[in-house]
Amino acid sequence: MFYREAGEFKTSYPADQQIFPIALDRLGVKIVLVFAFLVVPFIIDDYWEKSVLMPFLVWSMAALGLNILIGYCGQLSLGTGGFMAVGAYAAYKLMTAFPDLNIFFVIILAGGVTALVGILFGLPSLRIKGFYLAVATLAAQFFLVWMFNKFPWFYNHSASGQITAPERFIFGVAITGPEAPPWATYLFCLTIVVLFAFVAKNLTRSVIGRSWMAIRDMDIAAEIIGVPPLKAKLTAFAVSSFYIGVAGAMFFAVYLGAAEPTEAFGIEKSFLVLFMIIIGGLGSIVGSFIGAAFIISLPVLLKNIMVGGLGWPTDIVQHLIFMLIGGLIVFFLIVEPHGLAQLWRITKEKLRLWPFPH
Amino acid sequence: MATSELYLCAYSTLSQKQHDRDNQVMMPDSVVDDVLLSVKNISLSFGGVKALENISFDIRKGEIRAIIGPNGAGKSSMLNVINGFYHPQDGEVWFKGIRRNNLKPHQIARQGISRTFQNIALFKGMTTLDNLMTGRITRMNTNMFWQAIWYGRAERQEIEHRERIEQIIDFLKIQSIRKTPVGRLPYGLQKRVELGRALAADADLLLLDEPMAGMNIEEKEDMCRYVLDVNEQFGTTIALIEHDMGVVMDIADRVVVLDYGRKIGDGVPDEIRNNQTVIDAYLGVSHD
Ligand SMILES: Nc1ncnc2c1ncn2[C@@H]1O[C@H](COP(=O)(O)OP(=O)(O)OP(=O)(O)O)[C@@H](O)[C@H]1O
Numbered sequence A: 001m002f003y004r005e006a007g008e009f010k011t012s013y014p015a016d017q018q019i020f021p022i023a024l025d026r027l028g029v030k031i032v033l034v035f036a037f038l039v040v041p042f043i044i045d046d047y048w049e050k051s052v053l054m055p056f057l058v059w060s061m062a063a064l065g066l067n068i069l070i071g072y073c074g075q076l077s078l079g080t081g082g083f084m085a086v087g088a089y090a091a092y093k094l095m096t097a098f099p100d101l102n103i104f105f106v107i108i109l110a111g112g113v114t115a116l117v118g119i120l121f122g123l124p125s126l127r128i129k130g131f132y133l134a135v136a137t138l139a140a141q142f143f144l145v146w147m148f149n150k151f152p153w154f155y156n157h158s159a160s161g162q163i164t165a166p167e168r169f170i171f172g173v174a175i176t177g178p179e180a181p182p183w184a185t186y187l188f189c190l191t192i193v194v195l196f197a198f199v200a201k202n203l204t205r206s207v208i209g210r211s212w213m214a215i216r217d218m219d220i221a222a223e224i225i226g227v228p229p230l231k232a233k234l235t236a237f238a239v240s241s242f243y244i245g246v247a248g249a250m251f252f253a254v255y256l257g258a259a260e261p262t263e264a265f266g267i268e269k270s271f272l273v274l275f276m277i278i279i280g281g282l283g284s285i286v287g288s289f290i291g292a293a294f295i296i297s298l299p300v301l302l303k304n305i306m307v308g309g310l311g312w313p314t315d316i317v318q319h320l321i322f323m324l325i326g327g328l329i330v331f332f333l334i335v336e337p338h339g340l341a342q343l344w345r346i347t348k349e350k351l352r353l354w355p356f357p358h
Numbered sequence B: 001m002a003t004s005e006l007y008l009c010a011y012s013t014l015s016q017k018q019h020d021r022d023n024q025v026m027m028p029d030s031v032v033d034d035v036l037l038s039v040k041n042i043s044l045s046f047g048g049v050k051a052l053e054n055i056s057f058d059i060r061k062g063e064i065r066a067i068i069g070p071n072g073a074g075k076s077s078m079l080n081v082i083n084g085f086y087h088p089q090d091g092e093v094w095f096k097g098i099r100r101n102n103l104k105p106h107q108i109a110r111q112g113i114s115r116t117f118q119n120i121a122l123f124k125g126m127t128t129l130d131n132l133m134t135g136r137i138t139r140m141n142t143n144m145f146w147q148a149i150w151y152g153r154a155e156r157q158e159i160e161h162r163e164r165i166e167q168i169i170d171f172l173k174i175q176s177i178r179k180t181p182v183g184r185l186p187y188g189l190q191k192r193v194e195l196g197r198a199l200a201a202d203a204d205l206l207l208l209d210e211p212m213a214g215m216n217i218e219e220k221e222d223m224c225r226y227v228l229d230v231n232e233q234f235g236t237t238i239a240l241i242e243h244d245m246g247v248v249m250d251i252a253d254r255v256v257v258l259d260y261g262r263k264i265g266d267g268v269p270d271e272i273r274n275n276q277t278v279i280d281a282y283l284g285v286s287h288d
């Protein structure tokens, strides 16, 4: 009886169509947001920023993007790393070409560039599906990384082949560069991620989101009842790539500060994000966050316990973590394809009835 | 436009019910405009299989037109031609008095044709409400930007169309499963939700491919009631494929009979009942 949805009666459709129709959910979201915006910036330190909060924000953004494509529109992609690289290199080129451009707009524009590239690589999805599409996006992954290595124009002919983010400020506070304070980078990325999480939520509950899901569930029927498949698939690729591009731009410019394509944006990044949305929950906005939080914090947590607490050797712990994550993925694929978000939903359903199961 | 010859012949076979309706709703001599859709000399083959051979018939505004025939006769293929999923090698489709060019299925849906499928084709991961709202997509249109911020036209549109969808939900008595993912619903209810999704488009022509297949007597009666009510209350024209002869003879205004891709009968139920070719090819062979 803690968590109620059945007891709440909506007397109008607008009330029923709110972004979070259940009062307790609304309260929960508000508490999390207040804590994240008003408390965390005062207690954040370098360690928490670098090893937990920033990776969480960056990968949540990427997971949101991939979830729109795979979880909502059903188009399998293994090109996430490559698209993040597009965002990163677009941000780099924009920062160096237009030094006066505000870093916020740099990040957004980098997302826009990635969206265009995403549409281009999404075109095959009009013809091919499933496994074959996955292979095509895999090709995109390798092609993009190769391209950023191959053509010095992308890294402004720097001797190392790396890209390095110049220092940029908002209201006089450094957001990029080595001097940027943890609270500023955190707040900057948090703002972007929260903003676009709401956008994703809105998109997925309106016409466009329903067309994505219709294509995912039954593409032929969707087309016959009036969903234009071309528009649905390409908007999914565009929106998804936008998010992933923004994630890549934040990853490079705000979090890493410097990057080199093969290492920062390799195929294992594509899989990392895929694992996040499988564990978190396909087709769930909150699942994207849960998945990212889980995959980011689990290794940190286990390392602290096993290496720090129990004194086990680092490499063994590293392998244990790999095995654990692998096992979890298999578990979720077989037992609960809708991931942790679904387990959370079931818990809520149980809580609603608790302590009287009938 | 149908040739006057074709139309005259169709007119002479109108049932009494049809006559009454014509006299009520429009001048008898405006019947030419009364044809909503006609197919002319449609031929469709898959490799060597001739699914449809030189089929012509029309569907008049406001009628329930049954398409019957044994298994594999080409009934579903005919619907697939009408909504543009199959492209016939030969023949023409006229809709609302205009000859249709090669359009995509989703464009044809927008012109006012919606349908249900022989094997339920719902969006399984979505709720009943979302399935129905998706069915209304041909009538909704908003810029993605406004949808992203859920403001202005986007929000107004969601609410406005939700009201229509709720009417359909009430009509089909599926209020209690509004928020249930349709994959969890029993077969009979899924069929009903699928009808709801097709109704959501408020289309001019509704194609129903065996809406009562696999149902028990009660469910069949309910479904019959819904089909008749849709036809009478909303004035929707319906093309219906159905194997149950009792149902067909009860609710159809006119019946077209296919067998091995050819048309072997076309007329009011009484004529079809007494048509020897039809009896031989169909009624005599399989009763169910
Ligand atoms: N996509 C397709 N590819 C190949 N052959 C097809 C295809 N669609 C239909 N056919 C063939 O066309 C013929 C007519 O099939 P159709 O599904 O239209 O029959 P039907 O009258 O709806 O039968 P039923 O009562 O079993 O539903 C069959 O021989 C079928 O095998």
Ligand SMILES: [Mg+2]
Binding pocket: B075, B076, B077, B118, B209
């Ligand atoms: Mg059929």
